[in-house]
Amino acid sequence: MxxxxxxxxxxxxxxxxxxxxxxxxxxxxALMGFEDSAMLMTEIGRYNQEWMLNYxxxxxxxxxxxxxxxxxxxxxATTISGINYTGIIKRWNLPAAQANIWFNGSIGEARGQYDGxxxxxxxQFDIESTRLYFLAKARMIRAPHMNYDTAAVQAGFSFxxxxxxxxxxxxxxxxxxxxxxxPGLQVTPALRLxxxxxxxxxxxxxxxxxxxxxxxxxxxxxx
Amino acid sequence: MxxxxxxxxxxxxxxxAFAVTTIKAEVNGMVCAFCAKGIEKKLNALPQKQxxxxxxxxxxxxxxxxxxxxxxxxxxxKVIEDAGYSIxxxxxxxxxxxxxxxxIAKAEKAGx
Numbered sequence: 263m264x265x266x267x268x269x270x271x272x273x274x275x276x277x278x279x280x281x282x283x284x285x286x287x288x289x290x291x292a293l294m295g296f297e298d299s300a301m302l303m304t305e306i307g308r309y310n311q312e313w314m315l316n317y318x319x320x321x322x323x324x325x326x327x328x329x330x331x332x333x334x335x336x337x338x339a340t341t342i343s344g345i346n347y348t349g350i351i352k353r354w355n356l357p358a359a360q361a362n363i364w365f366n367g368s369i370g371e372a373r374g375q376y377d378g379x380x381x382x383x384x385x386q387f388d389i390e391s392t393r394l395y396f397l398a399k400a401r402m403i404r405a406p407h408m409n410y411d412t413a414a415v416q417a418g419f420s421f422x423x424x425x426x427x428x429x430x431x432x433x434x435x436x437x438x439x440x441x442x443x444x445p446g447l448q449v450t451p452a453l454r455l456x457x458x459x460x461x462x463x464x465x466x467x468x469x470x471x472x473x474x475x476x477x478x479x480x481x482x483x484x485x
Numbered sequence: 486m487x488x489x490x491x492x493x494x495x496x497x498x499x500x501x502a503f504a505v506t507t508i509k510a511e512v513n514g515m516v517c518a519f520c521a522k523g524i525e526k527k528l529n530a531l532p533q534k535q536x537x538x539x540x541x542x543x544x545x546x547x548x549x550x551x552x553x554x555x556x557x558x559x560x561x562x563k564v565i566e567d568a569g570y571s572i573x574x575x576x577x578x579x580x581x582x583x584x585x586x587x588x589i590a591k592a593e594k595a596g597x
Contacts, residue, residue: 276558296523297567321567355514355571392516392541426518460517484522
């Protein structure tokens with residue numbers, strides 16, 4: 263999903279500003295830009311942060327770098343740094359909707375609580391119209407003795423249709439599980455703003471009060 | 486005399502008006518501005534472009550050509566397909582992008 267690089271400090275400081283706990287869902291429909299474009303994606307969460315910068319030399323394929331940082335219950339954080347590939351396995355362009363199956367994954371090195379070779383293959387299915395949206399994703403996040411596998415579903419709707427040059431607001435809700443995380447099931451209602459230049463999402467993950475209060479930020483930029 | 490003047494004026498204006506060529510396409514899968522930005526960027530980069538227009542609601546992409554210049558239907562289709570979309574209808578019209586935009590806005594208003 264979303265990741266980060268030298269933008270890490272930027273993403274981290276944004277998260278810190280917003281609170282110190284952000285659980286980002288970086289699951290947007292688009293995992294890459296258009297031909298000859300670069301995309302920056304960030305995901306900042308209470309237990310995990312990610313950022314990825316990729317480049318699409320041709321439609322349907324993108325290569326880049328990714329960094330993920332996460333920690334389980336009572337564990338030190340582990341950071342995975344690696345090279346990433348994103349590809350469209352199948353796209354359906356329908357008259358009023360689009361659906362995709364994506365592959366995304368990194369190989370790299372884990373450091374921290376767990377050390378060694380790390381790999382993070384994932385599959386994502388999404389379908390959206392100008393008013394409705396659904397996504398399902400599963401991702402392995404593995405290193406020696408480490409397992410942070412995740413699965414997530416999202417569904418949402420836009421409040422109204424907009425023109426190409428306008429910002430469209432969406433309500434999106436996500437349910438996500440990550441092994442070794444607490445809470446085991448993270449539910450995040452969020453407000454998503456989509457513009458032709460950016461994708462921003464602000465949400466709060468359960469529990470929605472007390473010490474566990476966990477706002478989250480998700481952002482994508484294509485250039 | 487008046488009629489002659491009007492005829493002369495029309496004969497000057499009409500060829501210019503008919504010289505407008507716009508490639509207009511209906512595009513499938515174009516549901517998100519963030520994802521469709523590539524179409525606009527690629528069209529704007531074409532040296533033959535006079536004006537370009539992308540509309541999510543009507544699924545219309547239009548490219549008005551500079552006078553005397555051309556982009557083949559295949560080249561136009563490639564821009565759309567390279568951005569990840571597919572064309573369901575393609576036509577050449579003697580309308581400016583502004584006129585197409587106004588027509589779509591009018592139709593949307595009437596549809597509300």
